[in-house]
Every structure is written in structure tokens, then in C-alpha cells.
Amino acid sequence: MLLNASGCLDALTAPEVARSLDAFVTKTITPEPRGGNAPVRIAETESGMLNSIGLANPGRERFLAETLPRLRKLDVPLWISVGGFSAEDYAATCAALEDVEAIELNLSCPNVDDAAETAGAIVAACRAATVLPLYAKLSPSTWDIAENARAVEAAGADGLSLVNTLRGLVLDERTLRPTLAAGSGGYSGPALKPVALAAVYACSRAVDLPIVGMGGVQTGLDVLELIAAGASAVALGTILFADPAAPARIRAELAAELAARDLGQLLDARGLAHSSLQISGSRSGNGTQKRAANKQKSTA
């Protein structure tokens, strides 16, 4: 299953790109409208890009009244990305949503403390507010992302989205001042792939939740690697900026990768990365190894 990463596609401006995905994930919706950060908002690096869009969005009321009805007409399954500055913010937006495929909680907002307790508290508040599937999108900017994954699982999350961007800084080569008006921004693109793989790998061993893997995906092989690390779906981000037809290309590449490996379907590859580790042994405890082994069985 291929999705877009939140904030990397506007389905109303490019509906045919949204239709080439299995679901469309909206930009993050906050309770109040946000214009976002001042320009410059985009900077490229050698192996990725920075953005500091600043959660620009029309706010909950206008999103529900104007944007969502137009999105429904596209006939693409909708995931709504929800953000806020307190657990109540998130929960109020979740309570107002119905008849969408899933809600993705953007728990990596720069103005919200990303400690596991906070993420757990937000998920718990949202869990009480909706019966819709809740995916918790976690920041990779933590040493032990599995701890956050366990916290949001305990709080009632139905899945994980891994990962959001990393904080990065680009300096203008002439002035040696930050290129982005906001100073630093979110780092995405090819450089993020190993970070995403590590997060998916660690979290898939720590929790029994479906994972949407994302970060630096450019090819069918990148998708396969995230699935092998433990994801069950993959989202495309920065690659969509460079190539709006990337979903079709990546699907074709993925089909070729699966055929070349005698894998019948994509999810046959799920968790494969963990099996070699069991052979070579690891520093992790038996509990997580057992869980990974069970997962192998259940998806075989």
C-alpha cells in the first residue's frame, strides 16, 4: 500500500497524483488557521531538503466545511493528519472527524513536547474522542523511539507512521546565514532512509502495530526495504516533489523486485530483515526476538 507523506501533496491541486496512491494523507490540520512560516521555506541539501512550511492550513472549521467535502469527491481513501498544541486540540479535531479511512496524529509538531508521556497522553485523549483508526506519527529525534512506540500503543494507537523529518539547518553559501527564514527546518529526502529503516526496525520489534514506513523512499527497492524492516505500508514524501509520477514508477519497480526474489506479494517480505538477526544473534532481549518470530509466522 502506497500513500503520500503528510504535507507532500495537495490532492485538490494534483488529483491525478492522489489517485495514483492507495490513500491520500492531508496536510496537518490544526484547530486554528495557520498561514505558516515566512518565506524562504525550502532549501535543498546534497542529499535531501529542508522545509519550514510551519503547518500552514485552513484550520479545523474551514477544513471540515470546505476542504474535506472537495477531497471526498476525489474518491480516494482519506487519511486526515491532525496536529495541535495540547492533547485537547488533537482530541477536539478527532471528535469532529467521521467517515475517513484513518487519522494520523502528527506528534512531531515542533511546539509540542515529544516525550513519550506527552505522545501517550495525546493518543489517549484522541482514543477517547474517536473510534476511527489512529496512527501515531513519531519523530525520529529520540534515542529510543521504541519507548515512544510502546507508550502510544498502550494509549490505544492502532498504528504507527514512521518517521517525521529530522531537524536540520542549511546556511546560504554566500552569506553564511540560515537559508530558511525560520532558521532550521525539517530534513527529508534520501538521507532520511537509514533513519526511517532504523525506526521501523526498532518499533516493529517493540509493538504489535501496523507501521507506515516513510523517509527517503525513491525506488521500489526502498519500499521493499521498509517492508522488510517491518512496515506494512509505505508513504512517499520528497520524491513526489521531484517526480509526480513516482507512484506508478515505484509500483513497477517493486513488482520487478518481488518477482526477482520469488516473493508472491509484498507482505511476504514483511519483517524479513529480522530473520537474519535471529540467526546471527543480537543484543536485544528474548522477548523482542520472540515477538519478531511470531510476526514472521503470522505474516507467512
Add this chain to the structure above:
Amino acid sequence: MRRRLRRVAGVEAVGPYTLLHIERGDLDAGEPGQFFMLEAPGRVLPRPMSVCLATATELAFLIDPVGPGTRALCRLEHRDELNVLGPLGNGFDLDVERPVLVGGGIGVAPLPFLSERLGRPPALLGFRSEWHAEAAALVPNAEVCIEPTYVTELLPSGVIDVLACGPEPMLAALRALVPSAQLAWEAPMACGYGACFGCVVELDGELKRLCVEGPVLRAA
């Protein structure tokens, strides 16, 4: 919305700039002021470039090598291949009576195509040096000034149909002088088709995505 792979048909130095010709094939050249996203070899993101010249067989883009992406584009050689996406955005409104084209620096880029489509109207071009001003040769009927003289000083009074592209201070000055001017703005953009929200400019307190609402915007 699909990129097309195109071959470089030629590369010309024009002062400090590079005029990159690509084989047009079945590409729609669009309207003057519209742009293409050009794949920059070895870079993560493509770069937005307005169409400078359009013939039956070629499109040409004038590129100022100001950073790694534009430098990579300027290093392309004859017969190299690159992916292009476009035409994108909104170009100039060509329904004008007595047009005057105004360009500053690399903002001259869309004016040769625009001049051709409007029947070679008068143009005012400003550059920072004689070397940069070599690009003026691309625009017919052009009057050229070099800093510290600015194009706004050459603009006759009473002109209504100004079509301009150039640095922000120039556009802001034109805006104040000619409220009806059509101005082509520039901003770093990742995608060119409305996805990234990176290319917003603030106009009258509103943030507009240049790639879908511009890059040509009415001044008033």
C-alpha cells in the same frame, strides 16, 4: 502530470548566464511566463525555469548559475538527457494594448519568448554590469541601463501595460509606479505543482503559492 525525458540540443554562454536548449518533441511551450521544472543532475530537487525561447523544435531556458542546482544545469552538455515537467503556472496575460516589457538581471529570462508573442514591443532592461547586459541581445527593441541606473528611471509616465520580471526590489518599485503591472515573481520551490507550499510570497497580507497562482501576478 508526467515528466518527459529530453535531450540537450545545445548550450550557449550569454554573459554570466547559460542558455540551455532542449529538444522540444511534443512538449507544449505554454504561454510566456510559464515555467518548467528541470531535473538538475545529481540533485534531489528540480529547478523552476521560465521558457526563454520557443521554436518548433526547441525550448530554451536562461540559467544563472547561483547555486548547486543551477550550476549542475549549466554543466549539461549537448546530447545529455534530463527530465522536464511543464509547462506550469500562469503566464502573462497577452491581451494588452501598448505593452512595455521590463526586466532586471536574470529576470530577462521569460522576455524573449514574451517579446516574440507580443510582436516585439519596446523593452527596458537593467543589469548590474556590462557583462550581465550581454543577455539584452536576446530581447528585441531593448533599451538597457546598468546600475546605478535603474529601469524604473527609464519608464515613461502614463504606461499601463507593464509586463515585468526581475528582482523583488524592482518588482516592488514597479508595483508602486504602475498598479496595473503584470509581475513575474520568483521563489525557491520544490515541486512546481502545488504540493510543497514552499514557494509562497506574501502579497497584501496573503500568502500565495507562486507555482499555481503565479508566477505572474497582477500588481494591484
